[in-house]
Amino acid sequence: MEGTLELDGLSRRFGSLVALDNLSFSVGSGRVTGFLGPNGAGKTTTMRAIFGLTELDHGSVRWDGAPVDASARRRFGYMPEERGLYPGMLVGEQLRYLGRLHGMHDREAASAAARWLDRFALSDRAKSKVESLSHGNQQRVQLAAALVHDPDLLVLDEPLAGLDPTGIDAIGEVLTEQAHAGRCVLFSSHQLDLVEKLCEVVVIIDHGRVVASGDVDELERSGTSRLIVRVEGDREGRWAEGLAGVEVSRVTGGAVRLVLHRGVDSTMVLDAARASGRVLEFGFQRRTLSEVFREAVHA
Amino acid sequence: MKAVVYVLAVVIVGLALLRRFRAGRRAPAPLAPGHVTAALARLGQRARGPLDRRRPLGDTGLVAAREIRERLRGRFFRVITLLLLAVVAAAIVIPTLPSSSRPVARIGVVGSLSGAEEGAIRTVLGHARLGAQFSSEPDLRAARAALRAHQLTVAVDHEERLLVRTPVGAGASTTQAVAATAIASALGTAHAFRAAQLSPAQASIVARSRPLPISSVVARRSGAARGTSIIGLVFIFILLTQYLTWTLVGVMEEKSSRVVEVLLATVRPVQLLGGKVLGIGVVALLQAGLVVAFALVLGAAVGSNVLQGAAPTTVAASLVWLVLAYAFYSWVFAAAGSMVERQDQAQSLTLPLSVPIIVGYVVALVNSGPNPTSLFMKVLAYLPPTAPFGMPLLVAKGEVTWWEFLVAALLSIASTLVLARFAATVYQRAVLRTGRRLHLREVVGAGHAG
Numbered sequence: 001m002e003g004t005l006e007l008d009g010l011s012r013r014f015g016s017l018v019a020l021d022n023l024s025f026s027v028g029s030g031r032v033t034g035f036l037g038p039n040g041a042g043k044t045t046t047m048r049a050i051f052g053l054t055e056l057d058h059g060s061v062r063w064d065g066a067p068v069d070a071s072a073r074r075r076f077g078y079m080p081e082e083r084g085l086y087p088g089m090l091v092g093e094q095l096r097y098l099g100r101l102h103g104m105h106d107r108e109a110a111s112a113a114a115r116w117l118d119r120f121a122l123s124d125r126a127k128s129k130v131e132s133l134s135h136g137n138q139q140r141v142q143l144a145a146a147l148v149h150d151p152d153l154l155v156l157d158e159p160l161a162g163l164d165p166t167g168i169d170a171i172g173e174v175l176t177e178q179a180h181a182g183r184c185v186l187f188s189s190h191q192l193d194l195v196e197k198l199c200e201v202v203v204i205i206d207h208g209r210v211v212a213s214g215d216v217d218e219l220e221r222s223g224t225s226r227l228i229v230r231v232e233g234d235r236e237g238r239w240a241e242g243l244a245g246v247e248v249s250r251v252t253g254g255a256v257r258l259v260l261h262r263g264v265d266s267t268m269v270l271d272a273a274r275a276s277g278r279v280l281e282f283g284f285q286r287r288t289l290s291e292v293f294r295e296a297v298h299a
Numbered sequence: 300m301k302a303v304v305y306v307l308a309v310v311i312v313g314l315a316l317l318r319r320f321r322a323g324r325r326a327p328a329p330l331a332p333g334h335v336t337a338a339l340a341r342l343g344q345r346a347r348g349p350l351d352r353r354r355p356l357g358d359t360g361l362v363a364a365r366e367i368r369e370r371l372r373g374r375f376f377r378v379i380t381l382l383l384l385a386v387v388a389a390a391i392v393i394p395t396l397p398s399s400s401r402p403v404a405r406i407g408v409v410g411s412l413s414g415a416e417e418g419a420i421r422t423v424l425g426h427a428r429l430g431a432q433f434s435s436e437p438d439l440r441a442a443r444a445a446l447r448a449h450q451l452t453v454a455v456d457h458e459e460r461l462l463v464r465t466p467v468g469a470g471a472s473t474t475q476a477v478a479a480t481a482i483a484s485a486l487g488t489a490h491a492f493r494a495a496q497l498s499p500a501q502a503s504i505v506a507r508s509r510p511l512p513i514s515s516v517v518a519r520r521s522g523a524a525r526g527t528s529i530i531g532l533v534f535i536f537i538l539l540t541q542y543l544t545w546t547l548v549g550v551m552e553e554k555s556s557r558v559v560e561v562l563l564a565t566v567r568p569v570q571l572l573g574g575k576v577l578g579i580g581v582v583a584l585l586q587a588g589l590v591v592a593f594a595l596v597l598g599a600a601v602g603s604n605v606l607q608g609a610a611p612t613t614v615a616a617s618l619v620w621l622v623l624a625y626a627f628y629s630w631v632f633a634a635a636g637s638m639v640e641r642q643d644q645a646q647s648l649t650l651p652l653s654v655p656i657i658v659g660y661v662v663a664l665v666n667s668g669p670n671p672t673s674l675f676m677k678v679l680a681y682l683p684p685t686a687p688f689g690m691p692l693l694v695a696k697g698e699v700t701w702w703e704f705l706v707a708a709l710l711s712i713a714s715t716l717v718l719a720r721f722a723a724t725v726y727q728r729a730v731l732r733t734g735r736r737l738h739l740r741e742v743v744g745a746g747h748a749g
Contacts, residue, residue, distance in 0.1 A: 051564040053731060070567065078564040082733070084557035089369065100361055101565050145561065 003064045003152050004028050005184055010049055010059035012042075012208075019045040021208035023059070027153075027186045027201075032179045034199035034216075035188040038297055042208040043188045044081050047155050051078055063153070074103045077151035081158050081188075083142050085130045091141055092117065092126035095148050102149035109148065116144035120170065136167045143171055147178070154178055156187035160194055172198050196289040204296045212296035220286045223295065227258040227266060229273050230281035239276035243269060249291065255281065358566045362574020363581065370545070370582045379541060380586055383534075387594045390530055391603045403430035404478035405450065407442045410457040411435075415502070416489050423481040429474060453479050455486070528695030529667050531617030532688055534590070536660045539624050539687070542583040543632040544649065549575055550636030551645050554730050568727040576629045583625055587618060616694040616704070623711045624687030628656070630715070630722035637730040638737040659685030663692045672698055681707050683714040 005027040012020040019042050027033045037043050048054040050061055051073060061068045086094055092113050099109030117123050120140040122133075130138060139162070146154060154175070160168050175198060179185045189195050195202065196216060204212040212219060226249060231239060237256035240248050245264035249257040260266060273279045287295075356363065370376055404424055412420075417433060424431045434451070436442040439462075442454035446464045452475050454462040461483050467476045492502040550572075553559040562571055591614060597603070635648045659679060666676040672693060680689025680699070686707050693699035729742045 048560075048731075053560065053563055070565075073565055076564070078561060080557060080560045080564075082557040082560070084559065084561040086369075086553075086558050087556055097361070097365055098561070101358060101562070 003184060005050070005153055005186070006062040006065075007046065007050070008060050008062065010046065010061070011057045012045055012049065012054060013057055018208050020049070020056075020059075023205065023208055023210060025203045025210050025213055027184050027203075029152075029182050029184045030179055031200040032175050032185045032187070032198050034195040034202040035186055035205075036190075036192070036195065036202055036293055037188075037205040041205045041297075043205065044157055045208075046205070047078075047080075047157050047186075047188070050155055051076065074149070075152045077146035077149065077154045079142055079146040079154075079156040079159055083138065085138065085142060085145065087131035088129055090127050091122065091130055091133070094130060095141070095144055098145050099148040102151075104149055112148045112150065113144070116148055117141075119174070120144060136163055139163055139167065140170070143174065147174070151183065153184040154186070156185075158189055159187055160189055160191055168194060192288075192290045192293055202289065202292075204293055206297040212292060216289060219292045220289060223287050223292070224259055225284045225286055226291070227260055227269060228255055228281060228283055228285050229258065229269065229279065230255045231273050231276050232278040232280050234277055239272055240269070243272055257285075356577075358570045359574040359577065362562075362566065362571055363578035366549070366575055366578025367581055370579065371585075376582070376586070380589065383537070383586070383590050384593055387530070387590055388597060391594060391598050392601055395601050395603050401428055401430055402474045403432050404452040404474060404482075405432045405434065406478075406482065407434050407436040407445055407451040407454040409436045409439050409442050409454065412455065413489075415499070416486060419485040419489055420482050423485045424478060427477045427481050429478055429481075453482055455482070461486075527613045528617070528692050529664070531613060531691050531695075532660060532663050532667065534587070535617060535621050535624060535687055535691070536656070538583055538587055538621060539628065539656060540653065542579050542625060543628050543653075545579050546576065546629050547632040547636040547645055547649065548642075549579065550633050550726070550730070551639050551641075554637060554733065555640040557733070559730050563731070568730070569723045572630075572633055572723060572726050576626075576633055580622075580625050580629065584622065587621055591618065613691060613695040616691040619708070620687040620691050623708060623715075627683055627687075627711055627715045627718065628652075630719045634722035634725040634729075637726040638739070638742060640733060640736070644736045655684035656688075659688035663688035667692060667695075672696060681710060683711040686711055 007026070008024050010020045010023040012018075021042075023042065023046060035043055035046070045054055049056055050068065052068070052070075063072045066072070089097075092110075095113035095116065096106070096109045099112055100106060104112065114123070114126070117126050120137075120143075122137060122140060122144075125133060125137065130141060133141065139159070143156070143159060146156065156175075159171055159175075163171065172194065175185050175187065199216055202213065202216055202219065203210060229237075229240070231237075231254070235251075235254045237248060237251040237254070240246060240256050240258060245261040246269060247259040247261070249259050251257070258269065260269070270279065270282055273282065406420065412433075421431045436445065436451075436454060439454075439456055442451065442456070442462060445451040446454055446462060449464070452463075456462060461479055463475055463479050465475070467479050492505065497505065553562070559571070566574075631652060635652055636645065639645050639648060662676055662679055662685070666672045676689055677693070677698075679685040680693050682689075690699065690704060690707050694704065725739070725742050729737050
């Protein structure tokens with residue numbers, strides 16, 4: 001079941017717009033890989049390229065060292081950004097049909113469809129039309145459609161968008177489970193706190209190029225640490241404004257998160273805080289994924 | 300006999316294509332990538348490897364099966380089928396119903412008529428499918444009043460002249476005109492017999508004269524064949540427009556619901572397009588077969604002449620051309636469906652695409668009378684977009700030989716292959732480009748999908 005997806009030097013241009021610019025990265029099995037980037041960075045084009053849905057000007061997509069062909073794609077599961085199911089078709093039949101298109105026998109596909117509907121607590125909606133389901137349930141069916149044939153690689157474009165916390169937990173649990181079962185899981189999202197929670201590896205792209213990638217833990221440890229200071233009675237952290245070489249990253253519940261430029265002495269900051277009131281908290285923390293992302297794309 | 304020849308000709312062409320299809324499946328490599336002939340030949344091959352005997356048409360078959368299942372399940376299909384059956388039943392049964400009453404000419408007589416004269420009038424009116432009812436009018440004035448009051452059809456004034464309410468035009472076919480013309484002729488002849496002083500026996504011999512039989516050197520075409528061809532034209536037109544609209548809207552819905560992106564992640568565009576065209580085509584053929592079978596059974600049961608004479612040949616020709624027409628146009632409508640996302644956009648495309656269908660249909664209907672077919676219609680009968688209407692008509696009128704029929708069918712099949720290649724390219728480039736209606740020029744000029 002284990003395999004590796006490799007994207008090697010992908011380039012794609014739409015007229016004057018460069019969608020992919022020599023993009024290269026790989027996705028290993030057994031871990032959930034987050035695929036991040038601002039809008040228009042090239043995430044959807046990359047995912048489409050994996051499935052041959054967009055032609056490439058240069059580069060290649062490989063699975064286990066071999067170029068991806070129709071046979072390999074049958075073992076991939078895909079959930080596009082713009083959800084796609086037949087609105088008027090019955091849920092159970094739809095999953096069965098998609099399973100068969102991925103090479104399953106009819107009985108096998110029917111059994112897998114029933115299993116996934118049961119997993120998402122939708123067994124009683126098997127004979128409902130997709131259009132009659134709520135947004136969250138349609139999202140679950142869409143994920144079931146990507147999973148029904150037990151794929152080796154899962155590529156999900158914004159699978160958590162628009163879901164309530166229960167839906168996010170349910171889908172997040174499935175993604176983690178799939179990765180732990182030895183599958184490759186690549187998913188994109190703008191909800192960085194969720195990505196941080198679910199992913200062990202991230203790839204961040206901007207303007208069609210990889211700008212950061214690697215283990216989430218390592219990326220967060222790298223770069224400038226954040227200084228967290230909390231002063232009694234101060235909710236807005238105005239005391240930190242105007243300090244030379246100090247940038248206020250975020251103020252949450254009175255805790256001021258500061259980025260200290262190279263050469264700035266943290267005792268200078270402590271003195272400024274003390275001058276404002278009693279210091280309740282003062283210590284360094286590693287970067288969050290959100291900060292890693294912002295710095296990578298210069299947002 | 301001719302029906303057998305036509306069907307044999309089409310079967311031979313079909314077998315030749317099937318052989319080519321199988322050959323392509325066994326050895327797909329030499330065909331250029333992207334070439335539709337290659338793509339069509341490979342439709343049956345699963346991407347994983349050798350042919351799966353349980354799925355002889357592979358993914359194309361799966362797509363087609365889904366299409367058939369969903370269409371047959373739809374309420375629209377059932378309603379249209381019932382409507383077609385009702386129309387066919389009406390067209391077959393109504394002409395066989397006996398006429399409840401035949402029109403009667405009411406003849407007022409001022410003075411009197413002899414028994415022979417009354418008999419002659421009844422005979423000539425009988426030939427004109429009119430009954431005769433005589434009444435005696437006291438005088439001319441009363442007869443005029445009765446005519447004005449629509450109580451009389453004709454008044455005979457002392458064997459001298461006939462009176463009618465309004466002037467009788469030449470060639471008029473009203474009861475008054477037919478009755479007046481026939482009675483005037485009968486009474487005129489009676490006057491001539493009297494003037495010639497013929498004995499009653501001689502007059503009777505002359506009155507029983509019969510026209511000589513007329514024989515033609517070319518057999519007269521059955522009116523039933525033309526009647527069948529008209530029904531066939533209407534039938535092809537209705538089914539064609541219905542199923543082509545399904546194809547266009549079906550492709551558009553897959554695009555607008557974005558399900559096409561999920562499908563194309565595992566199925567090649569030509570397989571998806573081919574499956575849809577095949578599935579809807581099978582449904583069309585099922586419906587057409589059902590209606591024709593119903594018509595044959597009903598026609599035999601009520602003794603209708605609609606399917607007698609040359610009509611079976613016309614039925615066979617109509618079915619063959621329904622299939623060829625669907626095969627030709629379905630690719631065009633499917634490609635058009637891939638360029639739009641909304642119903643209003645689809646409607647704006649449907650009309651221009653339907654123009655050749657409408658032209659072929661109208662010109663064929665105009666030429667469906669007993670007069671010889673126009674040269675224009677004969678030319679249209681060989682052009683693939685209009686042949687589905689022209690060729691069955693020429694068959695019905697006996698104005699085409701089997702090899703001419705075959706030439707037109709081959710032209711249509713060849714054009715369909717070229718069109719399918721073009722349509723597959725358009726579909727592939729357009730179906731994933733969402734957000735607005737695309738124009739053919741930008742799709743063809745784009746080179747590849749965005």
